[in-house]
Amino acid sequence: MPTLRTLKTLRILSMRRTYSFWLLAIGFWLLTLSSCAQTKDTANSQKLTANSKNWCYPLPGAKVISAYGSRGGRGHSGTDIKTKANDNILAAFDGEVVFSGPFYGYGNLIRIKHANGLETYYSHNSKNFVKVGDRVKAGDVIALTGRTGRATTEHLHFETRINGQSVNSARFFDHDRHQLRFDAFSKDGMIKSAKAGKQDKTKASKKTKKSKKSKKSKKSKKSGKKSKKS
Numbered sequence: 001m002p003t004l005r006t007l008k009t010l011r012i013l014s015m016r017r018t019y020s021f022w023l024l025a026i027g028f029w030l031l032t033l034s035s036c037a038q039t040k041d042t043a044n045s046q047k048l049t050a051n052s053k054n055w056c057y058p059l060p061g062a063k064v065i066s067a068y069g070s071r072g073g074r075g076h077s078g079t080d081i082k083t084k085a086n087d088n089i090l091a092a093f094d095g096e097v098v099f100s101g102p103f104y105g106y107g108n109l110i111r112i113k114h115a116n117g118l119e120t121y122y123s124h125n126s127k128n129f130v131k132v133g134d135r136v137k138a139g140d141v142i143a144l145t146g147r148t149g150r151a152t153t154e155h156l157h158f159e160t161r162i163n164g165q166s167v168n169s170a171r172f173f174d175h176d177r178h179q180l181r182f183d184a185f186s187k188d189g190m191i192k193s194a195k196a197g198k199q200d201k202t203k204a205s206k207k208t209k210k211s212k213k214s215k216k217s218k219k220s221k222k223s224g225k226k227s228k229k230s
Contacts, residue, residue: 055092057092059156066080067080069168077159078169080155081155086126089144091120096113107149107151108149109125110142116185119161120158120160122142123156124146124148130142172184172185
């Protein structure tokens, strides 16, 4: 027959086992809740807001030293922004590195393909930190500013491209405020194809002015011919 002391010991051990079981159960439940919250955050990560972590200005504190467009009689496919030598260059959006290495006048170049339809270029880097196939997050340090390739000073040549065609990065970024232009993107973070940037609008307005002038000149020529006939 078990003694009273033995029974008490068995009861205490049983209570401890039950207590441990419930501790493990509560811990597992809390872990599940945490993973659900992370999943929810991931699902909402495509929403671009001022405080979201899924976009980043590529060179914080920089100023534009050469804008997109015509430069010295030839086209300039990107925006040159400058801070100091060997400053951190950051990924603008989450994406996959599709090129990293020397490339003609670009010098050390990094190309990142993003889910929102953009491909971003970062060039003249003194050093690249990522390689092809790497997955990066917005704000990750991917390179250091330099003057490799065709460059006269240490800076970042930043390009935005859609389907291989260069597009003015000012359409997507306010380079003065270092902010994203949220009106260029839909709620799910994708590019609004119908949205035009400021430079696109100025180019369009110049074209319309030229077309109006040509129409006026044609009309004046026609009226001149009629007066001669009369």
